[in-house]
Amino acid sequence: MGKSRIAAVMSLAAAVGLLTAGCGQGLLGGDSQAGDGKGPIVLGMLIPQSGSEAAIGPYMKNAADLAVEEINGKGGVLGRKLELKVADDACDAQTAVAGANKLVTEGVQVSVGGYCSGATLPTLPIFGKANIPMIIPAANSQELVDQHLKHVFLINGTGSQQATAAMAWITKRGAKSVALVHDNTSYSKDIAVRTQKLLDEPGGPEAAILEAVTPKESDYSANINNILAKKPDFVYWTGYFQEGGLIIRQLRQSGYKGAIMVGDGSVSEKLASIAGDAGEGVFATMTQTPDTLQGAEGWVASYTKKFGSAPGPYTNQAYDGVRLAAEAIKNAGATDGAKVIAALEGIDGFQMFSGPLKFTPDHTLSAGGFQILVVKSGKFALQDALK
Structure with a gap:
């Protein structure tokens, strides 16, 4: 999604927020319960509970529930x-706008959700108008940062940091010609374009093609033909797992023998399931996952015992998002949005899975923490910590 279109969507979202918030508790609905200092402190979480990325939603909700229970x-x-x-955002902008307005009218005081960047972007003005701080655990398009909004904080590595990690691995693998493939969503295109700019610098691998696909299709043969015509020895898919699995399978079926890597939106066992045998050996740029966290065995066991299955992608970030919200409210001594935002900006050394936290002036992590995973026997495993 281009910047001009995103700006239009966000302006529309803000207008919708103004209208719909009046049907509930008003624009400051997030503060109405905070004023009396009674009752629960309400956190809101927008995640995909339907649509193509619905498999991620339960991981994030479960982790947030675990943190709430412990606190x-x-x-x-x-x-x-x-x-x-x-609330459900379905990784869809319109659904996300409705979900954000629902959470505002329900009196949430801090937002701790956000998985798909394209769905998260139009919610920024809605939570901002309602004076609700946003701690975003997963969505990481650089466009979230480029809005320069005081109430927005990212605890996942940014698109710029992911592109840098991708470039490091592409170079380390000795690639000569790289095909960058995205789905035109904010998150996916952002990473692909930023990686292309790094590849365009002299003295290293070159970008053979920047190929855009249409999401939710079943046949990507035309795109595959475009890619193969450029004869790349490395393909980097920056979209989500459903399309990624199909593209990987169709690349291999078409005779492509080179390396394949995917972005963090494709890190799911479902990608390996869709790709089948073609998925073996596929790399991924990804921040920490429960499987790669050192010393987190006890936490993984607690999660597994409570929910009957192991934690998945973005469970640790969602868990930390709730813990960080609680820490900021405690430090602020109140749930007032401005005070919580100031407390978040003042965080220095709060221990999260990603390490001690101190936000940059842009409200991002000082280091993205990206590592390289690889698919082995249908599961993502750590390949290289990039340190």
Whole structure:
């Protein structure tokens, strides 16, 4: 999605927010419960519960529920319990706008959701008008940062940081010619274009082609033909797992023998399932996952015991998002949005899975923490920590 279109969507979202918030608690709906200092402190989480990325939603919700339960078991925050309210964004801008307005009218005081960047972007003005800080655990398009909004904080590596990690691995593998493939969403195109700019610098691998596909199709043969015509020895897919699995399978079926890498939106066992045998050996740029966290065995066991299955992508970030919200509210001594934002900006050394936290002036992590995973026997495993 281009910047001009995103700006239009965000302007529309802000207008929708103004109209719909009046049907509930008003633009400051997120503050109405905070003023009396009674009742639960309500956190809101927008995640995909339907649509092509719905498999990610339960991971993030479960992790957030686990953090809420643990914090409440220790007395809550400011003598009050935490409560989590969840809404579906379906990785779709229109659905996300409706979900954000729903959470505002339900009185959430901090947002701890955001998986798909294209769905998260139009919610920024809605939460901003309602004076609700946003701690975004997964969505990481650089366009989220480029809005320069005071209430927005990212605890996942940015698109710029992911492109840098991709370039490091492409170079380390000795690639000569790279095909960059995206799905035209904000997140996917952002990473592909930023990687292309790095490849365009003299003295290294070159970008053979920047290919855009249409999401939710079943046949990508035309795109595959365009890619193969350029004879790349490395393909980097920056979109999501459903299309990624098909593209990987169709690349191999068409005779492509070179390396394939995917972005963090494709890190799911479902990608390996869709790709089948063609998925073996596929690399991925990804921030920390539960499988690659050192010393997190106890946390993984607690999660698995509670929910009956192992944690997946973005569970640790979603868990940390709730913990960070609680820490900021505690430090602020209130749930007022401006005070919580100031407390988030003042965080220095708060321990998260990604390490001690101190936000940059842009409200991002000082280092993206990206690593390289590889598919082995249908599962993503650590290949290189890029350190």
